[in-house]
Amino acid sequence: MADKQSSKSAIKTEQLTMAYGDYVVQKNLTFDIKPQDIFIIMGSSGCGKSTLLKHFIGLKEPAEGRILYQSSTVAGRQSDYIDFWQSEESQRQQLMQRCGVLYQSGALWSSMTLAENIALPLGEYTDLPERDIMHLASLKLALVGLNGFEDYYPAEISGGMRKRAGLARALALEPDILFLDEPSAGLDPISARLLDDLILQLRDNLGCTLVVVTHELASIFTIGNNSVFLDAETKTMLATGDPNELVKHSEHETVRKFLTRGDGE
Numbered sequence: 001m002a003d004k005q006s007s008k009s010a011i012k013t014e015q016l017t018m019a020y021g022d023y024v025v026q027k028n029l030t031f032d033i034k035p036q037d038i039f040i041i042m043g044s045s046g047c048g049k050s051t052l053l054k055h056f057i058g059l060k061e062p063a064e065g066r067i068l069y070q071s072s073t074v075a076g077r078q079s080d081y082i083d084f085w086q087s088e089e090s091q092r093q094q095l096m097q098r099c100g101v102l103y104q105s106g107a108l109w110s111s112m113t114l115a116e117n118i119a120l121p122l123g124e125y126t127d128l129p130e131r132d133i134m135h136l137a138s139l140k141l142a143l144v145g146l147n148g149f150e151d152y153y154p155a156e157i158s159g160g161m162r163k164r165a166g167l168a169r170a171l172a173l174e175p176d177i178l179f180l181d182e183p184s185a186g187l188d189p190i191s192a193r194l195l196d197d198l199i200l201q202l203r204d205n206l207g208c209t210l211v212v213v214t215h216e217l218a219s220i221f222t223i224g225n226n227s228v229f230l231d232a233e234t235k236t237m238l239a240t241g242d243p244n245e246l247v248k249h250s251e252h253e254t255v256r257k258f259l260t261r262g263d264g265e
């Protein structure tokens, strides 16, 4: 697990250009994510937030530039950083096993109980016997406040609970880094607030680094201590840093306006 005092970055993004064919989504993205950051990817609709997440989790290759992962997140490596997209497929897979992902939909299998959903990655990536896997699945559910819900199906629980169950599944393999795509989308304000509290607890208790795509202002300020702002118009980042500082001190009006829902001068 990452050392809280470490000044090394958990992930470094260097001169990243993202494109679909000839269509450039964002260019020249350079920023660092530190261990135990709750790092927010923010910006208006269509600016490229989900696309950036895809670059981090191995679903989309950079048009230009690099994504570097701190090597302590991968066993047996000597060098400081691993250039994700230049490394061998097997190394990328090993690295991705250190990462948990919560997709926007929660992406639980509807035909499986919550416990079975969480057991799935454990069965695939560990040699643990069935009994231990089910025990671990219960522990992960308890971690997100869903103890006793092992035998429920996703359709039998609320949207907020489904998000928490998705989070439990993302936590199954004890990741160093968690990627969350719009975790509070579709939740009522109270459920969204509870999810924010849970995200903070996970960072504090498990020590993981979180990278969160969201445009919910309340969440951005409550959980985020670092961020990048992607601008759809100029197709590049306008700012990186603590959103609570950027709202007051960003040199870019676009950033201040976004963070004040249009009020920033």
Ligand SMILES: Nc1ncnc2c1ncn2[C@@H]1O[C@H](COP(=O)(O)OP(=O)(O)OP(=O)(O)O)[C@@H](O)[C@H]1O
Pocket: 020, 025, 043, 044, 045, 046, 047, 048, 049, 050, 051, 052
């Ligand atoms: N598979 C794809 N092929 C081509 N273009 C795509 C693809 N996926 C996304 N895009 C385009 O790339 C741009 C960025 O999309 P992306 O979904 O990353 O934005 P976003 O910031 O996550 O948006 P939102 O906040 O609305 O979810 C958009 O113009 C989108 O239309």
